[in-house]
Amino acid sequence: MGRILAVANQKGGVAKTTTVASLCAALAERGRKALAVDLDPQASLTYSVGLEPDDLQPTIHDALLERVAVEETIRGVEEGFDLVPANIDLAGAETYLLGRTGREYALRETLEGLTDRYELTVIDCPPSLGVLTINALTAADDVLVPLQCEALSHRGVGQLLATIDDVKRFTNRRLRILGLLPTMFDGRTRHAREVLDGVGERYGLPVLPPIRKSIRFAEAPASGVSILGFAPRHPGAEAYRALAEELVR
Numbered sequence: 001m002g003r004i005l006a007v008a009n010q011k012g013g014v015a016k017t018t019t020v021a022s023l024c025a026a027l028a029e030r031g032r033k034a035l036a037v038d039l040d041p042q043a044s045l046t047y048s049v050g051l052e053p054d055d056l057q058p059t060i061h062d063a064l065l066e067r068v069a070v071e072e073t074i075r076g077v078e079e080g081f082d083l084v085p086a087n088i089d090l091a092g093a094e095t096y097l098l099g100r101t102g103r104e105y106a107l108r109e110t111l112e113g114l115t116d117r118y119e120l121t122v123i124d125c126p127p128s129l130g131v132l133t134i135n136a137l138t139a140a141d142d143v144l145v146p147l148q149c150e151a152l153s154h155r156g157v158g159q160l161l162a163t164i165d166d167v168k169r170f171t172n173r174r175l176r177i178l179g180l181l182p183t184m185f186d187g188r189t190r191h192a193r194e195v196l197d198g199v200g201e202r203y204g205l206p207v208l209p210p211i212r213k214s215i216r217f218a219e220a221p222a223s224g225v226s227i228l229g230f231a232p233r234h235p236g237a238e239a240y241r242a243l244a245e246e247l248v249r
Contacts, residue, residue: 002033002115005122005178005247006140011156012127014146015183017044018217018227020124022237025226026244027120028080035074035118038086039107039136040126041094046085049077050224053087061089063110065096070110079229082118090132097131104171107135119248129163137164138171146181147199157203179206181243184213211239 005023007016020036027034038045038060043053053059056075063070063084075083097103107123115121123136137143143164147157157180168175180199199207212235220230228237 002118003120003142004111004115004140005120006125006133006136006143007122007146008125008133008136008143008160009145009147009157010127010129010133010160011147014148015211015217016127016146017048017124018220019144019146019181019183019211019240020045020122021048021226022228022240023120023122023244023247024081025079025228026237026241027248029228029241030244032120032248033118034081035084035115035121036081037084037111037121037123039090039123039132040086041088041090042126043086043088043090044221045124046083046087048221048224048226049079049083051075051077051083051085053085056085056087059085059087059089060110061086061093064090064093064106070114079225094130094132097135103131104134104138104167107132108139111139129160134163134167134171137167137175140172140175142176142178144178144181145205146183148182148184157199161203161205177205178247179208181208182210184211184217208243209239211236 007020009016024034024036046053058068058073060073062068063073073084075085077083097106125133125136214236216231216234217227217236220227223230227234231237
């Protein structure tokens with residue numbers, strides 16, 4: 001059975017979407033079957049892999065509302081992995097789920113049977129601790145927490161970890177935290193180095209090798225590919241290849 005990985009942090013702009021796209025591209029590059037799930041109404045992941053969210057039907061929204069089977073939403077993307085896309089309609093699904101009994105389990109039920117087709121399914125969570133993120137954590141086997149090496153960026157990590165503890169107690173006992181992934185790391189600054197040195201001890205979690213800051217990460221989505229497709233030999237591409245290899249080892 002394939003594994004499900006949620007990439008979560010309630011703070012926006014910490015490279016969740018970049019991480020999901022890059023990991024799936026790295027897995028596809030190695031001939032592994034990977035599925036990305038866009039669970040953010042902003043649909044940044046869907047746009048980043050070359051699709052226009054406003055033109056897509058059906059999406060994860062329709063699957064969560066049980067209008068279609070999730071298999072009908074899947075799109076293949078240029079870099080060789082599959083995507084369950086999103087668009088702004090997903091904000092309506094969040095409202096619908098709030099009034100549903102067992103709302104925390106909706107995504108798990110939606111993906112049931114589908115994940116056997118993929119070695120790894122990676123969920124791009126929205127920048128909040130709302131019902132969609134709770135659904136992702138309830139469906140997942142593991143969670144990866146990207147964060148910037150800045151004081152304000154990791155202040156909310158404690159709140160996320162408390163939410164993960166609640167999920168482990170009430171809806172998903174098997175959930176594991178793989179670790180913290182420092183992103184947009186600028187080793188030239190003393191502040192970034194100090195945050196990196198202290199964050200693992202502060203939260204008692206493994207700290208994965210940092211992804212260094214580069215303008216290439218911002219440029220890649222406009223081309224509809226990840227950093228691996230945009231700049232294959234870039235150090236950031238190599239860093240995500242190494243992370244992907246660790247995940248499936």
